[in-house]
Structures are given as C-alpha cells and as structure tokens.
Amino acid sequence: MTMTLPATWTTVCDYHALLPERGVCAxxxxxxxxxxxxxxxxxxxxxxxxxxxxxxxxSRGIVGTRGGEPTVASPLHKQVFSLVTGACLDEPGAAVPxxxxxxxxxxxxxxxxxxxxxxxxxxxxSGRSLVDAP
Amino acid sequence: MSRVVVAGYGPTAxxxxxxxxxxxxxxRITVIGEEPRPAYDRVAxxxxxxxxxxxxxxxxxxxxxxxxLGTRVTGIDRQARTVTTAGGATVPYDVLVLATGSAxxxxxxxxxxxxxxxxxxDDLDAIREASDGAAEGVVVGGGLLGLEAADALRGLxxxxxxxxxxxxxxxxxxxxxxxxxxxxxxxxxxxSVHAGAGVQEIVTDAEGRVTGxxxxxxxxxxxxxxxxxxxxxxxxxxxxxxxxxxGERGGVVVDAGMRTSDPAxxxxxxxxxxxxxxxxxxGPCNTMAEVAADRVLGGTAVFEGADLSTKLKLLGVEVAQFxxxxxxxxxxxxxxxxxxxxxxxxxxxxxxxxGGICVGDAAPYATLRPFxxxxxxxxxxxxxxxxxxxxxxxxxxxxxxxSCNNVSAGAVRAAVADKGVTDVPGIKxxxxxxxxxxxxxxxxxxxxxxxxVELSKALCEHFTYSRAELFDIIRVRGVTTxxxxxxxxxxxxxxxxxxxxxxxxxxxxxxGHVLEGERAALQDTNDAYLANIQKNGxxxxxxxxxxxxxxxxxxxxxxEVARDFGLYTKITGGQxxxxxxxxxxxxxxxxxxxxxxxxxxxxxxxxxLRTVKSCVGSTWCRYGVQDxxxxxxxxxxxxxxxxxxxxxxxxxxxxxxxxxxxxxxxFGIIATEQGxxxxxxxxxxxxxxxxxxxxxxxxxEELVRxxxxxxxxxxxxxxxxxxxxxxxxxxxxxxxxxxxxIVNDSLGLCAELDAQMAHHVTxxxxxxxxxxxxxxxxxxxxSFVNAPGVPxxxxxxxxxxxxxxxxxxxx
Numbered sequence: 001m002t003m004t005l006p007a008t009w010t011t012v013c014d015y016h017a018l019l020p021e022r023g024v025c026a027x028x029x030x031x032x033x034x035x036x037x038x039x040x041x042x043x044x045x046x047x048x049x050x051x052x053x054x055x056x057x058x059s060r061g062i063v064g065t066r067g068g069e070p071t072v073a074s075p076l077h078k079q080v081f082s083l084v085t086g087a088c089l090d091e092p093g094a095a096v097p098x099x100x101x102x103x104x105x106x107x108x109x110x111x112x113x114x115x116x117x118x119x120x121x122x123x124x125x126s127g128r129s130l131v132d133a134p
Numbered sequence: 135m136s137r138v139v140v141a142g143y144g145p146t147a148x149x150x151x152x153x154x155x156x157x158x159x160x161x162r163i164t165v166i167g168e169e170p171r172p173a174y175d176r177v178a179x180x181x182x183x184x185x186x187x188x189x190x191x192x193x194x195x196x197x198x199x200x201x202x203l204g205t206r207v208t209g210i211d212r213q214a215r216t217v218t219t220a221g222g223a224t225v226p227y228d229v230l231v232l233a234t235g236s237a238x239x240x241x242x243x244x245x246x247x248x249x250x251x252x253x254x255x256d257d258l259d260a261i262r263e264a265s266d267g268a269a270e271g272v273v274v275g276g277g278l279l280g281l282e283a284a285d286a287l288r289g290l291x292x293x294x295x296x297x298x299x300x301x302x303x304x305x306x307x308x309x310x311x312x313x314x315x316x317x318x319x320x321x322x323x324x325x326s327v328h329a330g331a332g333v334q335e336i337v338t339d340a341e342g343r344v345t346g347x348x349x350x351x352x353x354x355x356x357x358x359x360x361x362x363x364x365x366x367x368x369x370x371x372x373x374x375x376x377x378x379x380x381g382e383r384g385g386v387v388v389d390a391g392m393r394t395s396d397p398a399x400x401x402x403x404x405x406x407x408x409x410x411x412x413x414x415x416x417g418p419c420n421t422m423a424e425v426a427a428d429r430v431l432g433g434t435a436v437f438e439g440a441d442l443s444t445k446l447k448l449l450g451v452e453v454a455q456f457x458x459x460x461x462x463x464x465x466x467x468x469x470x471x472x473x474x475x476x477x478x479x480x481x482x483x484x485x486x487x488x489g490g491i492c493v494g495d496a497a498p499y500a501t502l503r504p505f506x507x508x509x510x511x512x513x514x515x516x517x518x519x520x521x522x523x524x525x526x527x528x529x530x531x532x533x534x535x536x537s538c539n540n541v542s543a544g545a546v547r548a549a550v551a552d553k554g555v556t557d558v559p560g561i562k563x564x565x566x567x568x569x570x571x572x573x574x575x576x577x578x579x580x581x582x583x584x585x586x587v588e589l590s591k592a593l594c595e596h597f598t599y600s601r602a603e604l605f606d607i608i609r610v611r612g613v614t615t616x617x618x619x620x621x622x623x624x625x626x627x628x629x630x631x632x633x634x635x636x637x638x639x640x641x642x643x644x645x646g647h648v649l650e651g652e653r654a655a656l657q658d659t660n661d662a663y664l665a666n667i668q669k670n671g672x673x674x675x676x677x678x679x680x681x682x683x684x685x686x687x688x689x690x691x692x693x694e695v696a697r698d699f700g701l702y703t704k705i706t707g708g709q710x711x712x713x714x715x716x717x718x719x720x721x722x723x724x725x726x727x728x729x730x731x732x733x734x735x736x737x738x739x740x741x742x743l744r745t746v747k748s749c750v751g752s753t754w755c756r757y758g759v760q761d762x763x764x765x766x767x768x769x770x771x772x773x774x775x776x777x778x779x780x781x782x783x784x785x786x787x788x789x790x791x792x793x794x795x796x797x798x799x800x801f802g803i804i805a806t807e808q809g810x811x812x813x814x815x816x817x818x819x820x821x822x823x824x825x826x827x828x829x830x831x832x833x834x835e836e837l838v839r840x841x842x843x844x845x846x847x848x849x850x851x852x853x854x855x856x857x858x859x860x861x862x863x864x865x866x867x868x869x870x871x872x873x874x875x876i877v878n879d880s881l882g883l884c885a886e887l888d889a890q891m892a893h894h895v896t897x898x899x900x901x902x903x904x905x906x907x908x909x910x911x912x913x914x915x916x917s918f919v920n921a922p923g924v925p926x927x928x929x930x931x932x933x934x935x936x937x938x939x940x941x942x943x944x945x
Contacts, residue, residue, distance in 0.1 A: 021655035055671035064629035073630035075659035
C-alpha cells in the first residue's frame, strides 16, 4: 500500500549545485530529507535518518548502484538503501521514507509529505528521533 | 587423578604438556627445567642475535602446568616413583616423561674447554659477549646447525671460517655436487669453508684467551671465538643411572608408544632412541610428544619413524632434501653460474620417485616430497622444474603435506570439504598445517585451488578485478577518473566498496585534493568531510602533531579551539589530541583556527599515514642512542597524506628499551648504536602482531629509501583494507620476497617505486587549508542546503565528567 497525498513542493537548491552522486540534506516541512542526483541526471529524495544508528546522516553516504538500482550506503555501518523505494537492500523489513522530487526551472523541488513503502516489518521513519525537528 | 612429571623443558616437553592439556588431561603436571626460563623456539634461535627478544621466542606455559625452572632432575627412584632435583626436592610421579634433549658434541681436543657451543639462550649470550672486540671466528661443523652458527657469527660482524670433517658441507642433506654449489654460495658471502678438515687443537694465549684453531695439517686459523656444532649426544644419563635401557651409542630406548623399559617412564625428543634412531628435527620430536600424550591418556597412538625431509634457508641459500639420497637412476640439473643444483632419485624401473636434493632453488620440494615412494607424477626432467606454478599434480590423500605437524593432503581436503574452510589461514587454524616452518604453504594454496573452492578476487559486483589488478589498470592505462574506469572495465555505477578503493588508488598514484571534481563523490564520509564521523553524525578533528612533539603555544591553541567550539577532548594513542562533537558546518571554522596557528590535517580520517609515535630519544633520555623524535618528525612529514589500502601507523624508539612500541606498527624503527633497525608488518587491534625485523643498522638515508619502497610496494599490491601484516602473509614468499623486491630489486621495480614516492612528497598539500581556501568545496559544509545557518537540531549532547557526550538515541 502506498499513500499518495497532495504534494506541497519545497525548493531545495539549484540543480547545478547538486553534484552527481553526492547528496545534500534539506529541511522540508520540518523533516530532514536527503536529496541525491544520480549519474543519469535523475533526482531522488529519501529520509535523512539512518534507522540503524538513529543519526541523520544518509545524505553523506556513497551513492552507487546494486543490480542497476540506484542506492546510497549509510556512512555509519554501510547498510545500503534503494533511492527509488527507500527499502534497505541488506536487511529485509527496514526502510526509510521516500519523497517526490523534481526539477523545475533549474531548481530541485521536494514534496513535503513522505510516502512510506509497502512492507511487512516495522517502519523506521524520521519521527523516531529523540529530538523533533523544529 | 594421576600426576605427570616431565624432566626437561625444551620445545618437545612444551608440545607434550600442551597436547596433554588439549586432550583434556585433568591431573597434575609438573615440568622441571634446567634453564631458568620456559621453553623457547630453538628453530628460530639465531633470530635472538638479530633483534628478536627472548619474549618473542618463548612459549607460553599452558594453563595449569606447574614449572620448576633453573634446576634439574638428578635422580629417579623407580620403586618409590619419585624424582629428586638438584635443589634436593623430591617430587612423586605416576608417569615420568624424560624430555632431557641432547647436548652438543664437543670433541676431546686440547683447548676444547675454551670453545663455545650453540644450543641455548645462555650459549648465545656468551657468544655475543665474546664477540665484542673479536674479529674472526671458527665454527667446527658444517651441518645444518653449524651453518646456523656460522650465520650468527657473520651477523655479529666476524670473519667466519667453517671447518667440516666430511669432504663437503651438509653431508646429511646433500651429495657432493650439491655440496659444491652450496660452498660456492657460502664463499660468495665472504665465509671461508674448510671441508675435509679436522681440529688438532684450540690455541690460547697465556691468559687462556682463544687465539686460533690448528688443523691436523698444522695450519692455524686465527680466531678469537671457536664454536663447536659438530653433532649432538642424547642426554640419557638419568635413565642410564636408573637402570632404564639405553642404546649402545646413547639414547633412551623406547617402543612405538614412546615407553621406556620401565612402563611408568616415557622418553620423547632428542633423548629418545626410537626404532634404533635418535631424531634431532622438530617435526619427529613433535610427533613423539603427541604420541606420548595420547598414550598417557590411554590411547594407542604409535610413532612410526619419521620423514627426515628438510627444507631450509641457510645464509640465504635454499637447501632441501627429501626421501632417499641414492637410487638406481637419477636426473640431475646443475647450473654453477646461477648456483642451482637439483637431483632426483628414481627406482630402477624409472617409475617410482625415491627422493631428491635441491640447493639454491627448493621450489620443487613442496610438490615432490609427498610423491616419495609413489609413481612419478610427470616426466623426471619436468619434475626438476616443478614449483609453485606447476599446479597440475594430484596428491594422493595419504601424502604428507606438512611434516612439522604430520598433516596429510586428505586432512587438508577434509577441512575444506567438511568445515567450509576457504583460505590458508583457515587451514592453519583447522589442521595446524603450515604453522611451524611454513614451507608447505604453497602446497596448501594449491590444494585449496584444486578443491574447487571458488576464490573470487572480484572487488565487488561492479569490478571483476582485485584491488592490485585495478591499481595496475589505472597505472598502465593512465586512468584518471572513476567514470572512465567503470565505463571501460566495470559495470553499473559503483558502491561503497569500489568507489573509496578507486579514490585511494587515484590518490596514491596522482596525489591531488581528494575532494577535487568527481573524486569528491567517491570518498567515504570521513574523507568527504576530512574528519572522522562519530555515532551521532558529528565529526572529530585531529590536527597533526608530528612525532608527538608540540609547543606550549600550540597546545594552548588546541585547548582554546576545543573550549570555544564546546568540543570533547581526548589524548589519542598516537600521541595527539582528538576533538569530538563538531557539526559539519563547524569543521571549516575549526580548521581555520588551527591552520592559522600552524596546524594541518592529521589524516586521522583517511586510509593513510596516521602518526609516527616516538619516545623522547637521545636528546633527553639517559638511555637513548639516537634522536628518535627528529626521525619520527621527518618520517611523519615525508609520508603525511599518503593514501594506502589501509591505515598506516609507525613509531620510532631511541633505544632497544622500545618505549615507543615500534614493533606494534606497520613500520617501526628502533635505534641501534650503529643506526636504525627497521621492523615491518606489526599491528595492534583485533589480531595483535609484532613486526618482523626487515633490515638492521641502516643509515638514515638507507632507512628512508627502504621505507619508501616498502610503502609503495604495499600500496601497489595489497588488497583493499589489508594491513601490512596480512599483506606480507598473503604474498608468495612472504617477507623474504618483499626484501628481495625492495633491497635486491629482484623485479626491477625500485626506480619506479622511488619515483612514485618522490612524486608524493613533492606534491603534498594540506587538505584542510586547500578546502578553506576554495569557496566551491566550502559550500558543501552545511547541515541543510536550503538553510545554511541552521544547525542540525537532532544533534543533542549531555554532560559527563565536565565534558559533552552524545545523547543516546535508540532507533
């Protein structure tokens, strides 16, 4: 089941400021979102919170591919997440939220509300941190 | 429970008590040793004179074993089942094991009382002391131990003569042709060989100091030290006095279960006469120890004699002998120019391998020894050139692969098939094969390869190459970007394994800033932010403090920076200061303050040189013999920023007391009176390992050149995340090979390695300074790209012992 909600778009940065295969972190609707530009030019947005460590660090992971799927690896303990679905490819059941992302007039925009991927296990979403985002 | 008493504490006694304990013996074990120390590795005895410490050689006493050292058993009361010691103690036994070893044979010539022998640590201490002020030495005996002793004298700086009664050297291992080639090698090293010669007398002056050795023909060899190494005699005097059967020519007679004529008394090792023979090699002695341990516990193990095959490297020459030393037919290869001699003995029907001799190149040994007594696996002439490369021989299961620990090819195959072992360290742990002399390791590799275990060297799903292969591709093809490399030689867009690996190779080969252009996207977060990420997503900052030397003013700056940014401070093990808790956007501000005060990056975050620790050295220390701080600073500044397959650590100690703990480092330096000793391949961590001596008494210039090449050869050929210790272990030929490449330039690589290091040294720049001076790179250091001034609100600290610590977040 994938929730689809009306999107409120937030401008994150200029597209050219987003370097290929490096992430940035943006505050979108009070949540930390990791935004990536892959080698083919596409933009992806996922939650910045690493569910394994509880630290907001995924934007600082290494971007790559696994079997052709674009991924990012947590910089803390290297679990790999799909940039498309948010699912953790190393630990079934774990996942991070994904956010709609697009490029409009040379600017990267991310929608404020996250879509949670379809799954059976517990959801580790950004709301689990001790300190709420302002 | 019964009580076992062992008379003698050498390596065989040690193996026996170890085996008893391993097999679950729960009774009391008492070992009575003549030397004032536990057993030590006699095979490696010579290393004691070239840098190894007693502690390096000494075996750990197994748990629960009582030792009575510095005394000896003087009598056995077989009726009462007690032994008495030199100190007058009476020790009761249920089982007595004689492991009294042997004594060097000293021929009864005039002056023999002034000669040395070569068996114990005390003997070596005495030789070392006597060598002080001596210029020449003579070793009597040109066998295996004699050549060891000659090597030791040569190592002590003496002009060395070898006197051997037989017409050629090592008569037990090689024939006349092999002896001639061996002599050529040894004379080439500057030693004098006097074969077919005996000893008339040891000549001394009026004060009883040795001045020379006279041969029966009247010639006098000038020498201030004479060492006898002319064979051994079993120490059977205890058994003899107690009425236990001994052989006509010495040795305590034992049956196949190592039991003497008294059923409560066993004899093992060099004092035992088993099957009419006394054994002086570590392999058979270990087997005797295992058999006796099994018997004491009620087992039925038997000692069936032993393969006396040997392979060793003496004075830099490989010598090997296996099986018989004669046969109806033989095939010989002799290269007097290259100093190689190989001979195989074959049965009269030309179908069975009987034995062989190798001098100068022992490569065929490991492969051929298991075929002794079996049909020839290939044409005899081809077998002479069998080596590690010729992996097309199938060993029978019963063939012995490791003679030191009596492990068969079948046992190794079983470990691979049943226990899922996939590498040589796994085989070692499982079977003990290859753990003593190591000469069978190529054989183990071969068995592993032929067992069908798929040993993939692919780095990850994106590259089918190993790190070393990628290094060569990048170097030879002149590749400068990851995109170019993966487009032509890989698939996909990489991952957290291959990207940092390629980034490291590019940095090692081309230097340049790690955050320049596309390379920024390849780096692990530590390299990407030039700091070490911590559990809460903050970073720690470590400025370089070369050699651990720092001025008060600079110390104050570090304190002020930590205070102003609210950082947690801790002194590291590498003699520097770590500042924790910095947020991404604080990093450039912290660096600015540090760089302005004269600091630079300490590369604590990189797979790169970390620190070169030092003791205070001769400048202040009353024991120091060299300026260890000065050298440590010079080395740290030379190799700073050098990217490598793993982190690199180093230390310099100003004297042999080793306060800088240099032997726990990838490359450690210890000062000597004459210069520097270089040790390589040490590390702390999960599997601590002491570094091995690589070269002695180097001048500073020689030292730096040797380290340059060592590091560059490591960077070129090691696997990803492979420390120097594991790298050396994985290389065919191990440390000797590395020494050959670096010191003797055996691969013709040295000029290239030197040039690469020169390039590194001249193009080094401080990554912190370069980053704070570049607005584009600087723009990356924000918590939020759309709110650059806002700190990450999820980072929260609490306080402990007057400093911050991360508040624990449970995901």
